[in-house]
Amino acid sequence: MFEETIIAISTPLGYGGLGIVRLSGKKSLSIAKKIFKPKKQKAKIKPLRPILGNLYDFEQKEFFEEAYLTYFPQPSTYTREDMVEISCHGSPIILEEIIRIGIKAGARHANPGEFTLRAYIRGRIDILQAEAINDIIQASSLKQAKISFKQLEGSLSRKIASLRKNIIHLLSQIEASIEFPEERLRISPKQILKTIENTIQGIKKLIESYILGKTLSKGLTLAITGRTNVGKSTLFNSLLERERAIVTPYPGTTRDYLQERTKIKDSIFSLIDMAGITTPSHPVEKEGIKRGKKLLSDADGVLLLFDTSQNETLEDFKLLKQCKNKKPLLLFNKIDLPLRMNKEKVKDQGKNLPSLEISALKGTNLEKLKAKIHKIFVPNQNQGEEVILHLRQKLLLEEILDCLRGGGRLLKEGYTEEIIAEEIRKIIPLISQLTGEIKADEIINDIFNRFCVGK
Numbered sequence: 001m002f003e004e005t006i007i008a009i010s011t012p013l014g015y016g017g018l019g020i021v022r023l024s025g026k027k028s029l030s031i032a033k034k035i036f037k038p039k040k041q042k043a044k045i046k047p048l049r050p051i052l053g054n055l056y057d058f059e060q061k062e063f064f065e066e067a068y069l070t071y072f073p074q075p076s077t078y079t080r081e082d083m084v085e086i087s088c089h090g091s092p093i094i095l096e097e098i099i100r101i102g103i104k105a106g107a108r109h110a111n112p113g114e115f116t117l118r119a120y121i122r123g124r125i126d127i128l129q130a131e132a133i134n135d136i137i138q139a140s141s142l143k144q145a146k147i148s149f150k151q152l153e154g155s156l157s158r159k160i161a162s163l164r165k166n167i168i169h170l171l172s173q174i175e176a177s178i179e180f181p182e183e184r185l186r187i188s189p190k191q192i193l194k195t196i197e198n199t200i201q202g203i204k205k206l207i208e209s210y211i212l213g214k215t216l217s218k219g220l221t222l223a224i225t226g227r228t229n230v231g232k233s234t235l236f237n238s239l240l241e242r243e244r245a246i247v248t249p250y251p252g253t254t255r256d257y258l259q260e261r262t263k264i265k266d267s268i269f270s271l272i273d274m275a276g277i278t279t280p281s282h283p284v285e286k287e288g289i290k291r292g293k294k295l296l297s298d299a300d301g302v303l304l305l306f307d308t309s310q311n312e313t314l315e316d317f318k319l320l321k322q323c324k325n326k327k328p329l330l331l332f333n334k335i336d337l338p339l340r341m342n343k344e345k346v347k348d349q350g351k352n353l354p355s356l357e358i359s360a361l362k363g364t365n366l367e368k369l370k371a372k373i374h375k376i377f378v379p380n381q382n383q384g385e386e387v388i389l390h391l392r393q394k395l396l397l398e399e400i401l402d403c404l405r406g407g408g409r410l411l412k413e414g415y416t417e418e419i420i421a422e423e424i425r426k427i428i429p430l431i432s433q434l435t436g437e438i439k440a441d442e443i444i445n446d447i448f449n450r451f452c453v454g455k
């Protein structure tokens with residue numbers, strides 16, 4: 001399948017100043033010559049030199065558009081194959097026509113991400129870099145785009161390569177002491193343990209960086225909860241800066257949940273406005289509450305609202321207890337109204353939990369709230385430290401961590417080197433999965449299907 005020459009429109013479909021069609025594969029140049037004729041009749045297509053010409057429909061024998069063509073000879077190309085780029089007016093009709101005659105001339109339409117897939121299959125990039133390419137294209141924040149750019153340049157790949165080197169070194173030491181137990185090169189269990197623990201620390205850091213990665217790419221989910229009528233939907237709208245949720249003075253207005261993305265500083269949050277988790281008075285509300293509970297337990301963070309213009313209720317305390325393990329931010333709302341709540345009593349119940357007084361309606365302390373949300377939920381990160389952006393990567397790193405911990409445990413329990421080596425050896429294929437050295441169809445499909453056609 002990678003022997004065929006592929007063709008695709010690489011610019012977004014729509015009207016634009018320019019549109020680009022790309023070809024990749026052995027027949028790129030010969031196909032290009034069929035569908036493109038230089039303006040100067042005797043001019044030759046030279047590598048890496050844009051040449052002006054006309055696009056040619058060889059069936060109807062007519063020209064239909066002006067274009068620049070650039071030929072990129074293999075192997076120093078995006079795909080490591082021969083490539084051709086045709087740059088013309090950004091007209092969807094013209095671009096589709098180029099694809100049609102390109103296919104007539106012997107090309108095949110590219111699948112999503114197939115150019116990048118070829119770069120990976122041909123060994124120019126690993127799968128971490130392929131993921132980074134798509135992350136740049138689909139970046140939700142400049143900070144994330146910059147992280148992805150570094151990963152495309154190989155920052156994460158180098159980190160993983162050095163992890164592999166350390167693991168192999170450790171294994172060879174353990175294995176040497178199995179083979180030559182009487183010799184001096186025997187490594188002490190203490191030394192093995194030290195290496196294992198150092199490696200664990202490094203991997204833990206990477207895994208922890210995923211939370212930051214998530215805030216920069218997909219966004220952290222933040223559930224706004226509290227009993228009915230405390231002002232959840234009002235706060236939801238204020239944070240979104242638009243009237244997304246319906247707000248009324250009647251309890252039970254929000255029956256289903258609403259979810260919307262918003263940016264707070266350079267981080268993305270997916271805010272969830274939930275139905276009040278109270279005794280339902282309506283079947284629709286009941287379902288809403290059920291879903292709400294699930295959302296609450298899945299959320300990365302919780303904002304728990306109280307209505308300070310009312311006396312505290314048992315329900316407030318119940319909710320506090322329910323989300324305590326989620327370390328919620330307590331928000332005392334409606335401070336524009338006369339105070340009736342015993343805030344200290346509530347705070348006492350939520351010991352050590354951060355809190356803030358606000359008026360969602362009047363916008364009091366809203367900026368403070370945003371700063372606080374950022375401070376509490378977005379982890380700090382030192383400049384230049386690697387950030388993991390994909391769950392796939394995080395899960396594999398967790399498996400590696402498990403093996404290391406397992407190895408350490410066996411060592412402490414006094415098991416033989418053979419058994420410890422066996423546990424540590426399991427890490428090697430996991431690393432190969434991480435970098436894509438093991439080319440598994442399932443992973444390939446999953447990753448490249450997220451790409452646009454033409455990339």
Ligand SMILES: Nc1nc2c(ncn2[C@@H]2O[C@H](COP(=O)(O)OP(=O)(O)O)[C@@H](O)[C@H]2O)c(=O)[nH]1
Pocket residue numbers: 226227228229230231232233234235246247248249250251252253254276333334335336337358359360361362
């Ligand atoms: N005075 C005042 N009223 C508020 C405030 N926040 C919400 N409300 C009102 O409280 C009622 C219920 O608000 P809503 O956002 O629908 O509460 P929810 O049931 O928790 O979603 C509405 O009449 C809001 O206008 C506030 O900060 N101050």
Ligand SMILES: [Mg+2]
Pocket residue numbers: 232233234245246253254274
């Ligand atoms: Mg509501």
